[in-house]
Amino acid sequence: MDFDILIVGSGPAGQHAAWQAARMGKRAAIIERKPKIGGAGLQTGTIPSKAMREVAYLLSRSGGMRQALAPDARSRHGLLADAVRRKEGVIAQQESVILQRLLRHGVALIPGEASFLDAHTLEVADAAGHVRRISADVILLATGSRPRRPAHIQFDKKSVLDSTSILNLRHLPESLLVVGGGVIACEFVSIFAALGVQVSVVDSHAQLLTYLSDDVVGVLADSFLAMGVKFHMRERVVAIQREGGGTLTLLESGQQLRAEAVLYAQGREPNSGGLNVARAEVRSKDGWIEVNPQFQTSVPHIYAVGDLIGRPALASTGMEQGRAAVLHAFGGEQHVSAENLPMAVYTIPEISYVGKTEKEVQQEGIPYVIGRAQFKDSARGQIIGDAQGLLKLIVNAQNEKLLGVHIVGEQASELIHIGQLVMNLNGSVRDLVSNVFNYPTLAECYKLAALDCLHEMVELQK
Ligand SMILES: Cc1cc2nc3c(=O)[nH]c(=O)nc-3n(C[C@H](O)[C@H](O)[C@H](O)COP(=O)(O)OP(=O)(O)OC[C@H]3O[C@@H](n4cnc5c(N)ncnc54)[C@H](O)[C@@H]3O)c2cc1C
């Protein structure tokens, strides 16, 4: 065999699998079809969108930007240029960090598109048309996902966009219609609304981010309204046409919406088409690869991780899946599945949560109480001017254990890890009450919300 492990895809899942294998002294190689490494994590998704968001966020913090920007188209385009520059700088720097890490650990990087010849052999075709065969004891598939592009929508990378092409815009549209109410949709609504674009949203649901708590999403929706975002909820898109320099979107209700550009953000599809998994007898469903809890496919020495296996489909979880699969493949330390995975939505304001939602707790029939802390009730919240922020704890009313933490507001993506650790260490709401937090901090909201929970528990017992 040429290698101990061949990894297909250099996104977060593939990188972390390769790094782990190399740390275990294995001969590892990554095959990547794109000219640059990093996948959606670094090149077309997580990092570029977060880098652009940072520019939009800083602008939104400076206040009043819509009015300030409206008359001056040149400065608006300058802002997009700033966002693009920041994005490209961060990508280049991270690319170099990842490359150095992989090369330092002796991971081979093989350019080209991989497809199975048999269960131990991949054919790799590079951009110059050269084809080679490479074999390995273990094969790990980490080919990720791409935006779902239904055939009836004419994407053109200029005015009808997906989450990849929107990152390459060089001209800031006057108006943007976002089709979808999921994570990608909401993150881009934040970025473009904060950059001064007139943003509208169309979604078939009654609310954005349907799986989140109503009160948390309510804070986000209010913030969007304050940024001038218009909503067309419970509506479906029938067609998107190009019209002059812009677009015309037809809704099922008969309404017609004009916007300079449209972002279509309704889910993702697996990158498994070219892999020819049937030749290796790897089972898949609608292109998503089926795996067991150890990330083995139907062929035990072939593993699949990351977006390719479906939800949660996050860079954070993909990295850990890659590491876990390699530990399993080479009999390393016993891997314990990570529990209480956090999720962050990098909107303005940020949202983050861990554990169960109130709806899930109700469905499971668990007796619970809710404790809330408004950021405006903490000194730090006042200092930084976050009047909307909210931290909400869901606590088991019988054993006082934390069941879920939901945060919307400044630093939500960082703050969540406090609650996550308490949950992972099987702590209770009383641990949050007795903990001393720096003052003034937003973290102190944990204590305020925990005290609110204790109060609710007393009320419940009356
Ligand atoms: C706009 C956006 C924002 C996001 N924000 C976040 C976030 O804030 N936090 C978060 O945790 N997650 C976020 N995600 C999700 C995250 O980007 C993905 O979950 C993550 O990148 C998946 O990693 P992966 O390694 O499975 O696949 P990918 O990152 O998609 O990488 C797969 C790689 O495989 C390569 N490949 C595919 N087929 C072949 C083949 N046959 N041969 C060779 N190479 C192949 C591809 O070219 C690609 O480089 C975001 C996604 C998007 C689109």
Ligand SMILES: NC(=O)c1ccc[n+]([C@@H]2O[C@H](COP(=O)([O-])OP(=O)(O)OC[C@H]3O[C@@H](n4cnc5c(N)ncnc54)[C@H](O)[C@@H]3O)[C@@H](O)[C@H]2O)c1
């Ligand atoms: N901050 C983050 O962690 C982050 C940010 C962006 C993306 N992501 C990852 O990218 C994934 C994809 O993001 P997304 O916003 O596309 O997904 P999503 O699941 O959040 O939202 C997709 C939306 O499209 C709709 N939809 C899906 N399939 C559809 C179909 N066939 N027809 C009509 N509507 C359909 C859904 O109802 C939903 O409203 C996420 O699940 C997440 O894993 C994560």
